[in-house]
Amino acid sequence: MSTTTLGSHGHEASHAAPHAHTGSFLSTYVFSKDHKVIGIQFLFSTLLWFLVGGLLALAVRWQVAYPWSPMPILGNLFREQGGQISPEFYTMLVTMHATVMIFLVIIPILAGAFGNFLIPLMIGADDMAFPTLNMLSYWFMWPAFIAFGSSFFVQGGAAAAGWTSYAPLSVLTEAAPGSHMGQTLWLIGLTCVGISSMMGSVNYMTTIIQMRAPGMTMFRLPLTIWAMFITAILQAFALPVLTAAGFMQLMDRLLHTGFFIPEGNTVNNALPAMAGGGQALLWQHLFWFYSHPAVYIMILPAMGMVSDIISCFSRKPIFGYKPMVYSIAGIAGLGFVVWGHHMFISGMNPALGMTFMVSTMMIALPSAIKTFNWLGTLWGGKIQFTTPMLFAMSFVSMFIIGGLSGIFMAATPVDIFIHDTYFIVAHFHYVLFAGTAMGVFGAIYFWFPKMFGRMMNEFWGKVHFFLTFVFLNGTFYTMHILGANGFPRRYADHYHLEIFKHLQPLNIVMTWSAICMVASQSIFIANFFYSMFFGPKAGRNPWHANGLEWQAPSPPGHGNFDFQPIVYRGPYEYGSPETTADFYPQTQPPPDERPAGDDAGHGH
Amino acid sequence: MADQHTLHDRGAGAAVLDNSDHGDDHGGHLQLEYHPGLPLKNSKLIVWLFLSTEIMFFAGLIGTYIVLRFGAPVWPQIHEVHLDERIGAFNTFVLICSSVTIVLALEASKVNKRGQAKALVALTLALGAVFLGVKMYEYSAKFAHGIYPISPHSQIYEKPDYYYGSAVRDRLNDPEVAGRLNDFRKGKDVADLTEEQRRGFRELDEIDKAVREPRKNGPVDLYLGVSEKVLPTEEEASSSGRVAPLKKPEGLNDLFPWLKMPFVIAGGNLWASTYFLLTGFHALHVLIGLIVFGLMLLMRLGPEDAHVIENTGLYWHFVDLVWIFLFPLLYLF
Amino acid sequence: MSDTMHSDSHSAMDSGHGGHGSHGGNAKYFYVFFALCALTLMSFWTSGDLLIPWPFRGQPAVGRAFMMAVSCTKAMLVIMFFMHLKWEANWKYVLTIPAGMMSLFLMLMLVPDVGLRMNLRTGNAGPSQERVARAASPEQVKQLGEIR
Amino acid sequence: MGRFWSLLFLTVPVFGVGVFLWGMDPRVNIQLPVDVSESGHNIDHLYFFILWLTGVVFIATEGALFWFTWKYGAESNPAPVKYMHGSHSLEIVWTILPAVTLLFIAIYQMNAWADSKMRNPSATLANGDPNPDITEIEVTGRQFEWRLRYPGKDGKLGTSDDLYTVNDIHVPVNKMVLVQLKAADVLHSFFLPNLRVKQDAVPGMRIPVWFKPMVIGRYDLPCAELCGWGHYKMKGQLTVESEADFEAWSARLDKEQSTTTPGVSAAAPGAAAKGEAKSKGEGKSEE
Ligand code: HEA
Numbered sequence A: 001m002s003t004t005t006l007g008s009h010g011h012e013a014s015h016a017a018p019h020a021h022t023g024s025f026l027s028t029y030v031f032s033k034d035h036k037v038i039g040i041q042f043l044f045s046t047l048l049w050f051l052v053g054g055l056l057a058l059a060v061r062w063q064v065a066y067p068w069s070p071m072p073i074l075g076n077l078f079r080e081q082g083g084q085i086s087p088e089f090y091t092m093l094v095t096m097h098a099t100v101m102i103f104l105v106i107i108p109i110l111a112g113a114f115g116n117f118l119i120p121l122m123i124g125a126d127d128m129a130f131p132t133l134n135m136l137s138y139w140f141m142w143p144a145f146i147a148f149g150s151s152f153f154v155q156g157g158a159a160a161a162g163w164t165s166y167a168p169l170s171v172l173t174e175a176a177p178g179s180h181m182g183q184t185l186w187l188i189g190l191t192c193v194g195i196s197s198m199m200g201s202v203n204y205m206t207t208i209i210q211m212r213a214p215g216m217t218m219f220r221l222p223l224t225i226w227a228m229f230i231t232a233i234l235q236a237f238a239l240p241v242l243t244a245a246g247f248m249q250l251m252d253r254l255l256h257t258g259f260f261i262p263e264g265n266t267v268n269n270a271l272p273a274m275a276g277g278g279q280a281l282l283w284q285h286l287f288w289f290y291s292h293p294a295v296y297i298m299i300l301p302a303m304g305m306v307s308d309i310i311s312c313f314s315r316k317p318i319f320g321y322k323p324m325v326y327s328i329a330g331i332a333g334l335g336f337v338v339w340g341h342h343m344f345i346s347g348m349n350p351a352l353g354m355t356f357m358v359s360t361m362m363i364a365l366p367s368a369i370k371t372f373n374w375l376g377t378l379w380g381g382k383i384q385f386t387t388p389m390l391f392a393m394s395f396v397s398m399f400i401i402g403g404l405s406g407i408f409m410a411a412t413p414v415d416i417f418i419h420d421t422y423f424i425v426a427h428f429h430y431v432l433f434a435g436t437a438m439g440v441f442g443a444i445y446f447w448f449p450k451m452f453g454r455m456m457n458e459f460w461g462k463v464h465f466f467l468t469f470v471f472l473n474g475t476f477y478t479m480h481i482l483g484a485n486g487f488p489r490r491y492a493d494h495y496h497l498e499i500f501k502h503l504q505p506l507n508i509v510m511t512w513s514a515i516c517m518v519a520s521q522s523i524f525i526a527n528f529f530y531s532m533f534f535g536p537k538a539g540r541n542p543w544h545a546n547g548l549e550w551q552a553p554s555p556p557g558h559g560n561f562d563f564q565p566i567v568y569r570g571p572y573e574y575g576s577p578e579t580t581a582d583f584y585p586q587t588q589p590p591p592d593e594r595p596a597g598d599d600a601g602h603g604h
Numbered sequence B: 001m002a003d004q005h006t007l008h009d010r011g012a013g014a015a016v017l018d019n020s021d022h023g024d025d026h027g028g029h030l031q032l033e034y035h036p037g038l039p040l041k042n043s044k045l046i047v048w049l050f051l052s053t054e055i056m057f058f059a060g061l062i063g064t065y066i067v068l069r070f071g072a073p074v075w076p077q078i079h080e081v082h083l084d085e086r087i088g089a090f091n092t093f094v095l096i097c098s099s100v101t102i103v104l105a106l107e108a109s110k111v112n113k114r115g116q117a118k119a120l121v122a123l124t125l126a127l128g129a130v131f132l133g134v135k136m137y138e139y140s141a142k143f144a145h146g147i148y149p150i151s152p153h154s155q156i157y158e159k160p161d162y163y164y165g166s167a168v169r170d171r172l173n174d175p176e177v178a179g180r181l182n183d184f185r186k187g188k189d190v191a192d193l194t195e196e197q198r199r200g201f202r203e204l205d206e207i208d209k210a211v212r213e214p215r216k217n218g219p220v221d222l223y224l225g226v227s228e229k230v231l232p233t234e235e236e237a238s239s240s241g242r243v244a245p246l247k248k249p250e251g252l253n254d255l256f257p258w259l260k261m262p263f264v265i266a267g268g269n270l271w272a273s274t275y276f277l278l279t280g281f282h283a284l285h286v287l288i289g290l291i292v293f294g295l296m297l298l299m300r301l302g303p304e305d306a307h308v309i310e311n312t313g314l315y316w317h318f319v320d321l322v323w324i325f326l327f328p329l330l331y332l333f
Numbered sequence C: 001m002s003d004t005m006h007s008d009s010h011s012a013m014d015s016g017h018g019g020h021g022s023h024g025g026n027a028k029y030f031y032v033f034f035a036l037c038a039l040t041l042m043s044f045w046t047s048g049d050l051l052i053p054w055p056f057r058g059q060p061a062v063g064r065a066f067m068m069a070v071s072c073t074k075a076m077l078v079i080m081f082f083m084h085l086k087w088e089a090n091w092k093y094v095l096t097i098p099a100g101m102m103s104l105f106l107m108l109m110l111v112p113d114v115g116l117r118m119n120l121r122t123g124n125a126g127p128s129q130e131r132v133a134r135a136a137s138p139e140q141v142k143q144l145g146e147i148r
Numbered sequence D: 001m002g003r004f005w006s007l008l009f010l011t012v013p014v015f016g017v018g019v020f021l022w023g024m025d026p027r028v029n030i031q032l033p034v035d036v037s038e039s040g041h042n043i044d045h046l047y048f049f050i051l052w053l054t055g056v057v058f059i060a061t062e063g064a065l066f067w068f069t070w071k072y073g074a075e076s077n078p079a080p081v082k083y084m085h086g087s088h089s090l091e092i093v094w095t096i097l098p099a100v101t102l103l104f105i106a107i108y109q110m111n112a113w114a115d116s117k118m119r120n121p122s123a124t125l126a127n128g129d130p131n132p133d134i135t136e137i138e139v140t141g142r143q144f145e146w147r148l149r150y151p152g153k154d155g156k157l158g159t160s161d162d163l164y165t166v167n168d169i170h171v172p173v174n175k176m177v178l179v180q181l182k183a184a185d186v187l188h189s190f191f192l193p194n195l196r197v198k199q200d201a202v203p204g205m206r207i208p209v210w211f212k213p214m215v216i217g218r219y220d221l222p223c224a225e226l227c228g229w230g231h232y233k234m235k236g237q238l239t240v241e242s243e244a245d246f247e248a249w250s251a252r253l254d255k256e257q258s259t260t261t262p263g264v265s266a267a268a269p270g271a272a273a274k275g276e277a278k279s280k281g282e283g284k285s286e287e
């Protein structure tokens, strides 16, 4: 992160290195405009929130397995209730668990942390197009951190209307305890996250379009960058609608407009709080118009990074580069026309449901193409079972499970039964945790040397992988079975219903599995921090990878490159017959060309 | 948008040529060369990208308005909600003028007519301020009539029904209202009242008696009569043709600002919700534009700043564009 | 997307809107200005009190369609001339068309659910009695007119 | 170590399929709950159809993943990597095949969807009389209970002989039930796991829900849409009984409720609901 390492491996570095950067600590590490620092700031913040979200999940799990029995250890945090989770607290826990995980972990860790860190490095730029804007996009997360974080401590507690915040529950303050200040804070936090993502996304698009190194054509971009690019487009087009909807909900709550409240709505027989005139389903439409594309925002970058990792450790070009690119674009395009699949049972016009069902089925197609191409990449390679590779392969394996369960739900008649049951919970934890989060772990292990200049410990990395992999399946797989029994979501206690009584033992197993899963993350945390300071030094290119980022110093100095990168080929030329090494960096001139630095790279 | 010119705009492909732009935070490192995808400056590209997100933002808002409006069983005529399309048309004209002035400012700055450019930007700023001023006037007229959403229940009622009746009675039971009415009945301070106000009190007195004497008329007729006295509306000339009343009829609420009597506007609540939502967010955009224009006046506005004018101009034209749709949708539909 | 980029990337930077007022002086802005004013008047015409009375008084749908057409024309003029899109390369379509399509699609999909909420719909769902009882109804509006 | 990891990936399909097979074992009895409706088997059929189909895809893809990691591990695979960038024909194959499969599923299920959500039975005959083949009930979800209204003797909802209960639905067996679903305050969801019925109740909307119970018994009616802190305890009960029992039950209810005058508020919850619904229905008139 400091310029002193710049050029330490240096070819051609001599003229770039000497200018030592003399900023204050504040401007170098806190209010830095350097994309790498911002990326790492995002990484640390989101990992911290990941831990918070994980602990919230444990509280949720505890209640589901042992309703009303005081929670050990974590229960000390709410000792005034005797460590017992009350029903209103449970809905808060579920809501905030999902909110934290989605808005403060997965979205910012993908776009914010990895997007920031990787985009300029992988396209050969010295920074983002607008560094100040970039810095602001990080600092706009803080109001959100504060709003979400503080909402636990305000009167009535945090938001408790589910992460989907369905109106009218979220609008009528009389209807739920967390619907007082907590819900307002939730909406404010959401808006800030939105503004942050917005600034990030326009910046990323500009950077990727305009600041690629000579020779880096669009079809020589690593898939990570393609995924980030298309994710940015998704953000740019989908998010404003959520922002608009969020403002409407805020107005409904604060100014008592009536967008989401129909006439004649009563709470507890009381006279209508507002005159209303609106439509409850409108919120759902607007919310999912963003949040369905958002689920792809939450997986596409991981897919991109996994593609890079798989190709690198199969020592083989990615199978079907262009189909991969087109399928990312296809997912994004189709992603805008399927939002209704969350509303099949919502009272939406059933004819609309039919249309959305067909488009939802079709969206499995690009995902299928991607899955098959990953498998194709593995086929005939020389697979190195490094930690990042294990995580990447588990991404593929787990995404298949999560994706296939999506087919059940896309089938409207089946969704009648499984909607709002644990089948859904299983589905999205498979795509989100077992998919994206595993992909993110892989990416952390993969790019850690670039970020901090040191390697993470392989052995403990594998132990971390093994435990996480086993316990995650133990936690989430059986949720499918629960769902098939109609086990409803967001229930503080299921067992007073006759048909769910026999499912408690299964839940106990899952809860203990979840506890072990969270516990095994301590290995990761220890490995992460130990390696940051004491890990073996990584050279520029510890994995023998092709991407531009691996030609820069580790960690890259200010301005990233100590030479002018010129790109001669795509990023996946592993095992090319043109060279003797099994990798072929994008910047390495072909044997019949003059050495880099000339204007040779301009033609394409 | 606001900090457009403060952001480091490292012109596409100009990395090598354009060292001057790399301020303190880029000191010293190697200047990289790029292969830009589009023949645009980065700043212009990002403004266009930003505008496309804005399209979606307003699509969300306008779409909401359209579906709610046409789904509503009844929507108020604009004169029922005291909206005047001539004011809207005037504001449209103002925004169109400001669009012209900003584009002329751009041309002027390109040919290095700094003074002219500055004057035109200032003119744009002034026009934008006029727009906001008119908007404020319109808002305050609505607020004065009690046409706005408010908790726990707005003063707008959909129907002259039981709920409306009890709201009227509640209001009449309010100590302040009841007190003033009683004072009038007792003849206290009557001398200080104008003729109009005396008439108003007499009407209020009638209302007070009528609503406490149930089923004299059918409640619908009775309450409609009440509402009509509280906030009269000009009758429509025909079902779609609208004749704008030049002199607004005065109602009891206009006469007595303290009265705040509820009234009936069919569809009025949702109308108020959407009207303030759309115009509010548009006005916010105008305001941001004005701030940027204000900052621009501090610049030299020669050819070197032309891109700043161009980018703000793009934003400003977009704001104009939104209004081009809002005007007919809100005032003429 | 990338195709457009490629074809554009080498048409030199200044061939775009390099900024030398090369599109026929400022007169065009005034023409556009007058056109916009005239169009505003035209949509204002539908409200009926200009010199010639608006001929479609009884049919609000005609007036609305007319106004939207006028607004789209105005928007086109602003985009093309003031925002200089007339002189930009193909990238303008990449940005504007998807956004336009998506916003149209959003509105379209809202119609059956929100736009028709008071009507009977597929599957025979409809508004609840409570809602009908509290919502304003067209009959009442007629009554209102009679009283006034 | 490579072998170890490929075996780990092999456990995924083994464990995955195993769990479902174990769940289907009648002794364990962790599977779809008993279906007692006339048309629920359509949904079950689709569920199992998709289960088999995705099961095959699952085993194939996970199996391939295992096999490739087993065969092409760097430690054990002496062959050089296959340097290739993909295959056009393969891409076409694995685009068309899933596309056809998915389209097939999409079309295959449309009928079941239309049957359960679009082709609603009518509560009235063509001449306006109540349809004798249908039990019509109005169900209103509110925090945190289900309020029910039966048409009473005249078979019409909204008349003075309507009957009211809370959380306790009785329906005759073998007869189509048409529920007019509403919500008073927030979203709820009318979920009958044993009848494969689920429909959100939306404030401001009246949504028809229909089913035909075929087996006498009592079934749980949980609420399946988050409706506040008491969401979990918002449970009703569906009692499916013989026509005679149902008649007896409604006659008893009728007797109870016609003796209670609507004004008396200290009465049973059912009667309270009645009084309230009445005043709401007559909102237009003076008190
Ligand atoms: C990263 C996030 C992510 C991803 C990628 C997906 C992917 C998909 N999702 Fe999921 N989804 C969520 C996150 C995600 N989802 C979340 C968070 C919710 C719940 C929100 C809430 O209510 O709280 C949800 C809910 C949800 C629902 C609503 C359920 C309900 O509430 O009733 C539906 C319904 O159709 C659905 C469908 C799908 C489909 C069809 C895909 C497809 O894209 C999957 C495609 C992938 C495959 C199919 C696997 C690989 C392909 C093959 C191996 C090829 C061969 C396959 C076949 C021929 C079938 N999802």
Ligand code: HEA
Residues within 6 Å of the ligand: A047, A048, A050, A051, A053, A054, A055, A057, A058, A060, A061, A064, A094, A095, A097, A098, A099, A101, A102, A105, A106, A162, A163, A164, A425, A428, A429, A432, A433, A437, A475, A488, A489, A490, A491, A514, A517, A518, A521, A524, A525, A528
């Ligand atoms: C990205 C999204 C994400 C992730 C990762 C998770 C992770 C987990 N989730 Fe969650 N969940 C959701 C998104 C997510 N969830 C959503 C959207 C809902 C729906 C909410 C609603 O209905 O509104 C939900 C709901 C939900 C429920 C259903 C509640 C209900 O409906 O009643 C349950 C129950 O078991 C659950 C459990 C878990 C568990 C055990 C984990 C575990 O996997 C958690 C494991 C946690 C860790 C492993 C943390 C590790 C920490 C680190 C690695 C940090 C390292 C730190 C440094 C280096 C500094 N979740």
Ligand code: CUA
Residues within 6 Å of the ligand: D141, D142, D144, D187, D188, D189, D223, D224, D225, D226, D227, D228, D230, D231, D232, D234
């Ligand atoms: Cu009612 Cu959940």
Ligand SMILES: [Cu+2]
Residues within 6 Å of the ligand: A291, A292, A295, A338, A339, A341, A342
């Ligand atoms: Cu979705």
